Every structure is written in structure tokens, then in C-alpha cells.
Amino acid sequence: MELLYFGDKGWGDELFFATLMTIAVSITAMIIGFIFAALFTPLKLSNNKFLNSIGNAYTTVIRGVPELLVIYLFFFGGSGAIMFVASIFGYNDYIEINAFLTGSFSIGIISGAYSTEVFRGALQSIDKGQFEAAKVLGFDKYIYFFKIILPQMLRLAIPNLSNVWQITLKDTSLISVTGLVEIMRQSYIAAGSTRDPLFFYSFAAILYLMLTFLSMQLLNRLETKYSKGY
Amino acid sequence: MDIELMISSFPKLLNATLITLKLLSVSLFLGLFIGLGFAILRMNNNKLINKFAYGYSYIFRGTPLLVQIFIIYFGLGQIEYLRTTFLWVVLKEPYWCAIIAFSLNTGAYTSEILRSAFQTIKPGYLEAGRSLGIPSKIIFTKIQIPIAIKQSLPAYGNEIILMLKGTSLASTVTLMDLTGVAKYIISTTFKPVEVFIVAGGIYLFMTFIIHNVIKYLEKKYGFQT
Numbered sequence: 001m002e003l004l005y006f007g008d009k010g011w012g013d014e015l016f017f018a019t020l021m022t023i024a025v026s027i028t029a030m031i032i033g034f035i036f037a038a039l040f041t042p043l044k045l046s047n048n049k050f051l052n053s054i055g056n057a058y059t060t061v062i063r064g065v066p067e068l069l070v071i072y073l074f075f076f077g078g079s080g081a082i083m084f085v086a087s088i089f090g091y092n093d094y095i096e097i098n099a100f101l102t103g104s105f106s107i108g109i110i111s112g113a114y115s116t117e118v119f120r121g122a123l124q125s126i127d128k129g130q131f132e133a134a135k136v137l138g139f140d141k142y143i144y145f146f147k148i149i150l151p152q153m154l155r156l157a158i159p160n161l162s163n164v165w166q167i168t169l170k171d172t173s174l175i176s177v178t179g180l181v182e183i184m185r186q187s188y189i190a191a192g193s194t195r196d197p198l199f200f201y202s203f204a205a206i207l208y209l210m211l212t213f214l215s216m217q218l219l220n221r222l223e224t225k226y227s228k229g230y
Numbered sequence: 231m232d233i234e235l236m237i238s239s240f241p242k243l244l245n246a247t248l249i250t251l252k253l254l255s256v257s258l259f260l261g262l263f264i265g266l267g268f269a270i271l272r273m274n275n276n277k278l279i280n281k282f283a284y285g286y287s288y289i290f291r292g293t294p295l296l297v298q299i300f301i302i303y304f305g306l307g308q309i310e311y312l313r314t315t316f317l318w319v320v321l322k323e324p325y326w327c328a329i330i331a332f333s334l335n336t337g338a339y340t341s342e343i344l345r346s347a348f349q350t351i352k353p354g355y356l357e358a359g360r361s362l363g364i365p366s367k368i369i370f371t372k373i374q375i376p377i378a379i380k381q382s383l384p385a386y387g388n389e390i391i392l393m394l395k396g397t398s399l400a401s402t403v404t405l406m407d408l409t410g411v412a413k414y415i416i417s418t419t420f421k422p423v424e425v426f427i428v429a430g431g432i433y434l435f436m437t438f439i440i441h442n443v444i445k446y447l448e449k450k451y452g453f454q455t
Contacts, residue, residue, distance in 0.1 A: 064391070064437035065430040066398030068409050077422035166292075173294035177402065184296060191304065198305035205293045205301065212292040 003194060004203070011190045011200070018186035019207055025104050025182060026169045032108025033168065037115035044120050055116070062113035067171050074106040075178045103175035111168040118164060122156035123149075155226045162219035166212055173208070183207050236424045239415050243429050246411035247436075253325075253397045253407060257332035258390060264333060265340025272345045283341070290338030295396050298335055303327040303403045328400040336393050343389060347382035348374060380451045387444030391437050408432060 006012040036058075043055030062070065079097050086095060126149065134148045176184035187204040191197035271283035290298065306312055306321050320326045351374060359369040401410030412429035416422045 061430065061434065064395075064434045066395040066409055066433060068398040068401065069412060069426060069429060069433070072409075072413050072416055073422050073426040075422075076416050076420065077426070080420070080422070170294040173296045174399075176296070184294070184300075188300075196308065198301065198308045201297055201301040201305050205289070205297045208293045208297060209289065 003190075003196065003199060011186070011194075014186050014190065015183070015203070015207070018181055018183045019211070021100075021180070022169070022172050022182040022207075023211070025100065025107065025172045025175060025180070026165070028100075028104035029107035029111050029168050029172065030165060032104060033111030033113075033115045033164070036109060036112025037119050040112070040116045041119040041123065044116060045123065059113045059116050062110055063117075067107075067110055067174050068177070070110055071103070071106045071174055071177065074102050074109075078102045078105075099175075099178050099180035103172070103178055103180045107168060107171050107175065110171060111164055114164045114167060115161065118157050118160040119153065121160070122153045125156055126152050151226070158219070158223050158226055162216065162223070165215060165219065169211060169215065170208070232419075232421050232424050235415075235419060235421055236428050239425060240428055242415070243408060243411055243425075243432060246406055246408045247432055249400075249406065250394070250397050250408040251436075253328060253332065253400055253405075254390075254394055257329050257336055257397075258393060260329070260333035261336030261340055261393075264337025265344055268337065268341035269344035269348060272341065273348060287338040287341050290335050291342070295331065295335050295399055296402065299328060299331040299399055299403055302331045324400075324403040324405050328397075328403055328405055332393065332396060332400075335396065336389060339389050339392070340386070343382045343385045344378055347378040347385075350381060351377050383444060383448050383451065387440065387448075390440050390444070394433070394436055394440065 004010050004012040004015070006016075040055045040058050043051045044059070046052050046055070079095055082097060083095050086092075130148065130152060134144045139148065172182060173184040176182060176188060179185065181189070183204050187200040191200040194200070268283045268286055271279050272287075274280055274283075302321070303324060306327075312318055312321065320330075355373055355377065356369060359373050360366075364372075397407060398409035400407045401413060404410075406414070408429055412425050416425045419425070
């Protein structure tokens with residue numbers, strides 16, 4: 001237990017901040033994922049064949065390729081791509097992008113593909129009459145989407161979104177390969193310097209279990225809130 | 231775009247695909263038995279056994295696969311006692327550590343899939359079997375298992391694809407699977423996009439095949455209940 005003391009002697013505070021980092025990356029990735037889902041869900045539902053195939057390509061490729069490979073693409077390719085854009089503007093120095101940004105962006109793209117599928121499914125299972133009724137009654141676009149379609153969509157989407165959250169949370173462990181100090185990386189460092197990998201990796205497992213457990217409790221509450229009236 | 235690199239790296243990546251497929255097939259095979267075992271334990275009426283099986287699947291589904299591999303590969307070697315037993319022959323090989331971790335992980339997911347499949351079998355089938363005087367062992371092997379397999383096919387197909395992606399983590403314990411070789415080529419050539427296209431293409435091809443095989447099996451064994 002001494003290994004978990006806070007301060008210089010133990011790894012307690014380091015692991016605590018690493019856990020916060022994991023939470024921060026997961027939330028950022030989830031939000032980036034929502035942005036991607038907001039862009040690609042309309043494409044997947046569009047009648048235009050070209051737009052439709054773009055949407056399908058995104059979800060198929062990302063969900064069919066290992067997360068680690070996607071992370072390597074952004075880890076090794078990210079700064080290259082940015083430096084290329086910068087060189088167009090005449091900036092030729094080496095640019096290193098923050099591990100946090102690369103990490104949350106690559107996990108965000110992955111989680112976005114899953115969210116897209118969830119939103120598409122939710123939108124498609126809303127009764128057609130709801131769309132028609134809202135149009136017939138002449139609501140303007142804002143009310144049409146935010147007050148009529150979105151609440152119904154969220155009710156159907158939230159149980160599946162909590163699965164996406166679980167996947168995203170667990171995927172953040174893979175960012176440790178890029179050197180971002182989250183739970184896995186911190187455990188790796190601690191295990192290396194104390195030569196006690198069994199303890200630290202088991203402790204990391206407990207931290208992840210705690211995070212999944214607590215977030216499920218919160219999400220279940222959200223679920224009951226949105227299914228009110230059904 | 232460096233087409234030459236894409237062509238020259240293709241055979242290397244294809245070679246590494248063999249290791250990925252080996253890891254996938256062995257761990258799915260072992261995972262199926264683990265999953266079936268735990269699904270049966272989950273349906274046991276004894277609360278303790280039930281809780282144990284639930285705990286197993288909860289722990290393995292609630293933690294990242296990476297942690298599980300690291301505990302088995304780096305962690306277990308630390309126990310002095312294990313080093314003296316024959317288990318050490320298995321545990322010092324990254325290949326077997328990866329297989330153990332993957333099998334236990336997919337076993338946990340498979341047990342959930344099978345459990346829900348068993349629970350959705352209509353009681354009428356079992357009652358019919360019992361009223362015909364069929365022994366319960368045969369009801370289990372000849373009625374429950376075939377129906378459960380048919381019902382769990384779509385979910386199991388997803389699990390196979392998730393596991394295919396999971397095998398990429400073997401590269402973190404020094405195994406040169408498809409992702410491991412891809413990473414090696416990327417880090418020596420600094421051409422991530424080209425390598426990603428080739429390696430990602432191979433993965434997509436595999437998911438495509440798995441997806442279609444499962445679809446075919448679903449059609450072949452599909453029935454109306």
C-alpha cells in the first residue's frame with residue numbers, strides 16, 4: 001500500500017492525476033465524436049448516393065480497422081499533415097502537436113463512427129408521422145429539430161450512447177502508446193521504476209472498473225430522465 | 231503518395247496477417263469454450279456461482295484489453311512461485327500471453343452473448359423435450375445449444391470483428407502481427423498514410439469476409455421462432 005502514498009514516496013497523486021487525464025481525454029474524445037456524428041449522420045441518411053457513400057465509408061473504415069492503427073496514423077501522420085499546411089503559409093519549422101490533442105482527436109474519430117451509427121439508428125426508428133406532423137403544423141426549423149425530433153432521438157440513443165462511452169473510455173488506454181500520461185502510461189512508468197508491474201496494472205484495472213461503474217450509474221440516471229413519460 | 235512503398239510493404243504486411251489470423255482463430259476457439267462454461271455458470275441457481283460468473287464477465291468487459299494483456303504478460307512473471315511451475319513455459323512467451331488475454335476477454339463477451347441467447351429460448355421447447363422424456367443432458371446438447379448458436383450468430387459475428395481488431399494489441403507485447411509490422415514500417419519510413427491504407431485495407435478485407443460468412447450462416451441456419 002505504501003506504493004499508493006501521495007507525495008514523493010508513493011504514486012498516489014500521479015495516478016490520481018492520470019485518472020483525471022483519462023477522464024478528460026474520454027470526454028474530449030466523446031465531444032469530438034459527437035461533432036463527427038453530427039456531420040456524418042445526415043450524410044448516411046441522405047438520398048444523394050455520393051454523400052451517402054462518404055458517410056458509409058467513414059463508419060465502415062473506422063469500425064473495421066483496429067483502433068491502434070488509427071492512433072498510429074494520427075500519431076505519426078498528425079504533425080506531418082500540420083507541418084504541410086503550415087509550409088503552405090510559409091512556416092517551415094518543426095511543429096509538434098500536443099499528445100492530448102492527437103490522442104483525443106484519434107479516439108474522437110473512432111467514437112464518432114460509433115455515435116454516427118447510434119444516431120442514425122435512433123433517427124430511423126422515430127415514427128415517420130412525427131416528422132410529417134411537425135412539418136404539417138408549420139413549426140420552424142429550430143423547433144422542428146430541437147423540440148420535436150431531438151428529444152425523441154435522445155431517448156432512443158442514450159442507452160446505446162452509454163455503450164459508446166464505455167468503448168471510448170476503454171479505448172483511451174491505447175493512447176498510452178503515444179506517451180500521453182493517462183492511467184495506462186502512468187502505471188507503465190510506475191511499474192518500470194518500482195519493478196512491481198502486477199500491482200500497478202491491477203490497480204489500473206481497478207481504476208478503469210471504477211470509472212466504468214460510476215459512469216454507468218450516472219448514465220442510467222440520464223436514461224430514466226429522458227425516458228420519462230414512456 | 232509513395233506507391234512503391236505500398237507495393238513493397240504489401241508482402242511483409244500479408245505475412246504478418248498470418249500471425250493476426252493465428253491469434254484470432256486460437257483465441258476465438260478457446261474463448262468459445264470459456265464463454266460457454268461461464269454462460270452455464272451464469273444460469274446456475276446457486277447465487278455464489280452465479281455471482282462469480284457475473285464478476286468474471288464484469289471485470290473483463292469493464293477494463294481495457296490492454297490492461298489485461300499487461301497484467302498477464304508483465305504482471306504474472308513477477309510471482310516467484312509461477313516461475314517454478316510448468317506454467318512459466320507458457321507465460322514467458324508473449325504469444326501465449328496474448329492468447330490467454332484474448333481468450334479470457336472474448337470468453338467474457340461470448341458468455342454474455344450465449345447467456346442472453348439461452349435465456350431467449352422459448353420455454354415451450356424445453357417443456358416439449360421434457361414431456362417427450364428426453365434426458366436433460368440431451369435437451370441441453372441437442373435442443374438448447376443449437377438454438378442458442380443460431381440466435382447468437384449476429385452478436386457473435388460482431389464479437390469476431392471486435393476480436394480481430396483486438397488482436398492488434400498483441401503488437402504492444404512485442405509480437406509482430408499486422409499492426410506491429412505496420413507500426414514498424416511507419417516508424418522507419420515516416421509514411422503513415424501509405425502504410426495505413428495497405429494495412430487498413432487488409433483489415434477491412436478480413437472484416438468484409440467475416441461479415442459475409444456470418445451473414446451466409448445466418449441465412450443458412452436462420453429460422454422463424
